[in-house]
Amino acid sequence: MKIPVAVLGATGSVGQRFVGLLAAHPWFEIRRLVASERSVGKPYAEAVDWMQSTPLPPSVAEIKLARATPEEADGCPLVFSSLDAGVAGAAESAFARAGAVVVSNAKSHRMSRNVPLLVPEVNADHLELAERQDHPGMILTNPNCSTIGLVLALKPLVDAFGVEAVSVVTMQALSGAGLPGVPGMRAVDNVVPFIAGEEEKIESESSKILGRFRRDRIEPADVSVSAHCNRVAVIDGHTQCVSVKMRRPARAEDVRKAWIEFTGEPQELGLPSAPVPPIHWLPEADAPQPRLHRNLGAGMAISVGRLRSCPLLDYRFVTLSHNTVRGAAGGALLVAELAVEKGCLTERSAGTRSRG
Numbered sequence: 001m002k003i004p005v006a007v008l009g010a011t012g013s014v015g016q017r018f019v020g021l022l023a024a025h026p027w028f029e030i031r032r033l034v035a036s037e038r039s040v041g042k043p044y045a046e047a048v049d050w051m052q053s054t055p056l057p058p059s060v061a062e063i064k065l066a067r068a069t070p071e072e073a074d075g076c077p078l079v080f081s082s083l084d085a086g087v088a089g090a091a092e093s094a095f096a097r098a099g100a101v102v103v104s105n106a107k108s109h110r111m112s113r114n115v116p117l118l119v120p121e122v123n124a125d126h127l128e129l130a131e132r133q134d135h136p137g138m139i140l141t142n143p144n145c146s147t148i149g150l151v152l153a154l155k156p157l158v159d160a161f162g163v164e165a166v167s168v169v170t171m172q173a174l175s176g177a178g179l180p181g182v183p184g185m186r187a188v189d190n191v192v193p194f195i196a197g198e199e200e201k202i203e204s205e206s207s208k209i210l211g212r213f214r215r216d217r218i219e220p221a222d223v224s225v226s227a228h229c230n231r232v233a234v235i236d237g238h239t240q241c242v243s244v245k246m247r248r249p250a251r252a253e254d255v256r257k258a259w260i261e262f263t264g265e266p267q268e269l270g271l272p273s274a275p276v277p278p279i280h281w282l283p284e285a286d287a288p289q290p291r292l293h294r295n296l297g298a299g300m301a302i303s304v305g306r307l308r309s310c311p312l313l314d315y316r317f318v319t320l321s322h323n324t325v326r327g328a329a330g331g332a333l334l335v336a337e338l339a340v341e342k343g344c345l346t347e348r349s350a351g352t353r354s355r356g
């Protein structure tokens, strides 16, 4: 029997990805879909402005949209949240108080002391922090979409050589701005060199994720991160130009080897959404590119390329990740799969079903 799940914010950019990915998920099954008052009571197919390139799954078309209150979650032990950040904090806390394991894409709880900020290949051990939360359920968070791609590219370098400083310039896709999205007159023939709060999130979240779990807290990693964020006219896929200063000398061939050989706990556990390999090294002179490489590993793998020495720091490279799959809905599914595998649902939630 599959685990029944609810999706909060199901009509949005990330919510639609959740619906598409969950329709084919081997462990989870959509029971409830939640959106704002404007949509409550309408069948999903009527309320949603479906923007995905795959058809709306027939199994969810007639589900009536519910309010973001735990009473309407119909006993779902697992809740995925892609709510607007303005409402996510309070709603997610209410679901956790009611006993659900909530996996959130919103920024609201990410930096809270007892809330793990998880990229399962990078810091699966931080999951244990959630045991210190004082409600019957649990809040687990998925980082900012650019941060996920960045820390995945950095983790093999942190492990092999140590990383002291990072400078990153992002070129972020339009789908990262939510629906209805950036107006055409601002997006086409343009680069917008500002995304509210994004640079601060990349800088603070990276050191939490790369930090050490010290039984009762995360000790942030001692790495300085400087970010410039830009919105560009790409539908999906965030590209990042990165320069890094290592703590120990590194040969270029060893940097490439660290990426190529990298693997993590989700791959060892064989979790359904774990990409194998998690990182694709691309040797072409002009790779990675969003249109060509964002769907590697079904959108769950990142790609890296253009490794060369840096006259300011030690090395520079380009990395690309799918922002609504790896950077949002797919990343949250992987977090949930890790939580199920580690027994979080059995321990914390009333009404948990075993996975089939």
Ligand code: NAP
Residues within 6 Å of the ligand: 008, 009, 010, 011, 012, 013, 014, 015, 034, 035, 036, 037, 038, 039, 068, 081, 082, 083, 084, 085, 087, 088, 105, 106, 107, 143, 144, 145, 175, 176, 177, 178, 179, 180, 323, 324, 327, 328
């Ligand atoms: P979005 O397209 O604007 O979708 C927001 C969703 O929240 C919609 O389903 C909306 O429902 C619902 N909502 C808004 N106000 C509500 C309320 N008062 N009560 C209940 N539901 C409400 O945004 P998005 O891009 O999917 O982002 C969702 C969250 O994920 C945000 O916190 C964002 O920061 C985060 N995130 C986004 C990305 C990305 O690449 N897009 C990546 C990582 C994280 P209606 O349709 O009924 O208004």
